[in-house]
Amino acid sequence: MRPLVVGGEALLVEVGSAAEVAALHAELLRRRAAGELGAVREIVPAARTVLLDGVRDPAALGARIARWELRPPAEGDGPLVTVPVRYDGPDLAEVARLWGVAPGEVAGLVGAVVFRVAFCGFAPGFGYLTGLPERLRLPRRATPRTAVPAGSLALAGEYAGVYPRSSPGGWQLIGATDAVLWDPAREPAALFAPGVRVRFAEVAA
Amino acid sequence: MSGLLVVRAGALTTVQDLGRPGHAHLGVPRSGALDTAAYALANRLLGNPPGAGVLETTVDGVGLRALAAVTVAVTGAPCAVRVDGRPAAWGAPVRVPAGAELSVGRAESGLRSYLAVRGGVAAAPVLGSRSTDLLSGLGPPVVAVGTLLPVGPPGPAPVAPADLCPLPGPPADLLLPLRPGPRADWFTEASLAGLWRAVFRVSARSNRIGLRTEGGSPLARAREGELPSEGMVLGAVQVPPDGLPVVFLADHPVTGGYPVVGVVPPGPALDAAAQAGPGTAVRFARAR
Numbered sequence: 298m299r300p301l302v303v304g305g306e307a308l309l310v311e312v313g314s315a316a317e318v319a320a321l322h323a324e325l326l327r328r329r330a331a332g333e334l335g336a337v338r339e340i341v342p343a344a345r346t347v348l349l350d351g352v353r354d355p356a357a358l359g360a361r362i363a364r365w366e367l368r369p370p371a372e373g374d375g376p377l378v379t380v381p382v383r384y385d386g387p388d389l390a391e392v393a394r395l396w397g398v399a400p401g402e403v404a405g406l407v408g409a410v411v412f413r414v415a416f417c418g419f420a421p422g423f424g425y426l427t428g429l430p431e432r433l434r435l436p437r438r439a440t441p442r443t444a445v446p447a448g449s450l451a452l453a454g455e456y457a458g459v460y461p462r463s464s465p466g467g468w469q470l471i472g473a474t475d476a477v478l479w480d481p482a483r484e485p486a487a488l489f490a491p492g493v494r495v496r497f498a499e500v501a502a
Numbered sequence: 503m504s505g506l507l508v509v510r511a512g513a514l515t516t517v518q519d520l521g522r523p524g525h526a527h528l529g530v531p532r533s534g535a536l537d538t539a540a541y542a543l544a545n546r547l548l549g550n551p552p553g554a555g556v557l558e559t560t561v562d563g564v565g566l567r568a569l570a571a572v573t574v575a576v577t578g579a580p581c582a583v584r585v586d587g588r589p590a591a592w593g594a595p596v597r598v599p600a601g602a603e604l605s606v607g608r609a610e611s612g613l614r615s616y617l618a619v620r621g622g623v624a625a626a627p628v629l630g631s632r633s634t635d636l637l638s639g640l641g642p643p644v645v646a647v648g649t650l651l652p653v654g655p656p657g658p659a660p661v662a663p664a665d666l667c668p669l670p671g672p673p674a675d676l677l678l679p680l681r682p683g684p685r686a687d688w689f690t691e692a693s694l695a696g697l698w699r700a701v702f703r704v705s706a707r708s709n710r711i712g713l714r715t716e717g718g719s720p721l722a723r724a725r726e727g728e729l730p731s732e733g734m735v736l737g738a739v740q741v742p743p744d745g746l747p748v749v750f751l752a753d754h755p756v757t758g759g760y761p762v763v764g765v766v767p768p769g770p771a772l773d774a775a776a777q778a779g780p781g782t783a784v785r786f787a788r789a790r
Contacts, residue, residue: 301684304765307735309684339526341733343757348733350526417529418731418757421638425731462639481628481640487528 298367300359303348308355310362311346315415315427315455320367321347322491323374342416342491344425375413375492380459382407382450383502386470388438392452395435403471404499406433407450412457412495417487422461422479424489429457441467448473450497457497459489472497506572506619508649509603510565515645516634516710517625518558518616525629526756532736533635534752536710536776537614538768540578544618547575547595549659554622555632557645559615561779563606564645566617568598572653573620573661579612579672579777595620595661612672612777620661624654636710637753672777676704678749678766679789680739685729685761689741693722697763697786702747706780712740713749713775715784720745721763731759737766739786747786749775 298321299311312321322342328334335358338351352358384404386392393400412426429452437453442465445451449460451468460466461478474497478488489495508515518541521534535541535558545554557564563581575595576583583590584605590596598604606617625632625642634641645651686694702718721741734740738750740760749766766772767789778784 303684303735303762304681304737305767307765309732338523339733341526341756343732344730346730346732348526348735350733350735351523416731416757417527418755419529421525421529421640423529486525486629491527 298363298365300363302355302359306352306355307348307350308352308359308362309346309348310359313345315344316369317367318342318345318347318415319413319492320369323370324365324367325349326492343418344416370492375494377411377494377496378488379496379498380474380476381500382472382474382497384472384499385502386449386451386472388469389471392435392469392471396433407457407471407497408499412497414489414491414493414495415456416491417489420461420464420479421481422487422489423458424487424491424493424495426457426489426495427455429455435469437467438469441465445470446473448475448478450474504570504653506566506568506604506623506651506653508564508645508647508651509567510605511646511649512559512562512564512606514560515564516558516636517555517623517632517642517645517651518634519555519632520553521633521752522629522631522635522640526733529638529756530629530640531635531637531753531756533631533633533641535616535633536752537578537616537773539770539773540614540616543593544575544577544616545622547577547593547662548573548618548620549657549661550618550620550622551657554618554654555625556619556623557617557651559606559617561613562608563615564617565606566604566651568600568602568604571600572598574598574604575618576606576615577618578615579609581609581615582607613779614776619653621654621656624652635753637755673774674782676774676778676782676784678771678775678784678786680764680766680786681789682764683762686763688723688725688729688761689763690722690724693719693745694763697721698788700785702784704778704780704782704784708780710751710753712751712754713778713784715746715748718746718784721747729759729761731757734758734762735765736768737772738762739764739766751776
């Protein structure tokens with residue numbers, strides 16, 4: 298773990314992998330709940346880092362965290378959300394070709410994965426989902442779309458994601474869901490929060 | 503009926519308060535008033551609590567009709583304040599009778615004026631904040647002609663006496679203290695040394711998300727490759743591939759993929775950045 302001070306009141310802790318981010322994030326939440334962390338306004342996991350913002354002494358906190366022993370979250374940790382998906386995305390045929398399978402097999406391959414929300418960003422409620430096996434990782438589209446419809450299930454690199462609202466995007470669109478990813482009037486507002494596990498279940502198009 | 507009816511929307515007028523911290527892990531920016539000192543002063547003049555909703559105008563003010571008598575205060579970018587065409591005070595409480603039209607004029611210097619009303623602009627809060635977040639589309643919509651802005655009940659604190667000293671106007675040049683890190687090592691030592699001498703200009707592409715720069719000598723990368731997306735703080739100075747620094751303001755994204763060369767501490771420097779118009783000279787000074 299490498300702690301990096303960010304300005305006067307934030308700390309970025311860099312680790313080696315998405316799995317270590319998950320472990321560090323879980324440990325931070327555990328220690329915050331136990332009252333051991335001190336003042337912190339935001340805990341923001343990302344691809345290889347966790348940001349702690351609104352802390353009193355970032356350098357001292359960094360030195361403390363660097364001595365922690367991290368345990369990866371257990372397989373069954375975190376709430377499980379099942380998201381119904383119609384596998385009819387405009388990139389489905391291309392994704393099947395890249396994977397060397399028939400288009401009809403994509404739903405089974407994706408549906409077999411229990412994803413984990415590694416971090417959020419890009420838009421409120423947009424989660425970066427990890428768990429895709431190495432052989433199913435895909436490049437971004439050469440030309441991003443100017444408007445990806447809300448509810449699109451998309452893949453790129455090591456991540457899967459669902460667009461909470463219509464926005465530009467360069468990920469490969471394989472399907473769509475009617476699930477509401479983001480509703481600020483709901484508690485919790487985000488269906489996908491860091492640590493949530495996600496399954497995509499096929500429904501008829 | 504109480505409230506303020508918008509009769510002239512201005513270039514960009516939004517409802518702002520202290521923003522919605524604590525939700526960055528869900529992809530929600532902090533948002534909130536950009537010039538925090540001007541925002542706080544406007545509320546203080548009226549005896550409003552510190553987090554009350556106000557209007558943040560951009561460049562050319564706003565026009566409102568008071569449906570019931572209200573007391574208002576305008577701070578931030580200095581501008582002409584008029585009630586039914588008659589000059590009224592800037593930086594002090596102003597009584598607006600029922601049915602009168604309040605005009606917040608064009609900024610004489612700076613960009614953003616703050617119009618507070620006694621009782622606060624009581625637009626519906628989202629995740630605990632009334633701030634309009636332009637990046638995420640959260641909070642009240644951007645103010646338009648015909649928008650009716652509800653006004654909350656006045657608190658117990660008194661309206662400030664008229665001799666309360668308003669803040670000075672925005673500076674002509676922008677000097678931003680910068681604390682290096684966390685990714686300063688992504689840039690060559692020569693270009694980091696040059697950063698303290700470089701003079702950039704505020705780009706017209708700046709907005710509530712970030713103050714973009716142009717014209718100065720771009721920073722050169724010491725290493726190739728992409729930085730995995732990581733958490734961003736208010737005041738982070740992100741450097742995209744063109745080498746021109748972008749200072750993140752209140753509506754900044756919660757994560758980003760370009761290296762952050764340093765951080766401008768929140769407070770007077772970022773308040774000044776929020777008031778710096780296109781073409782303003784920008785320099786960075788090493789802070790610790």
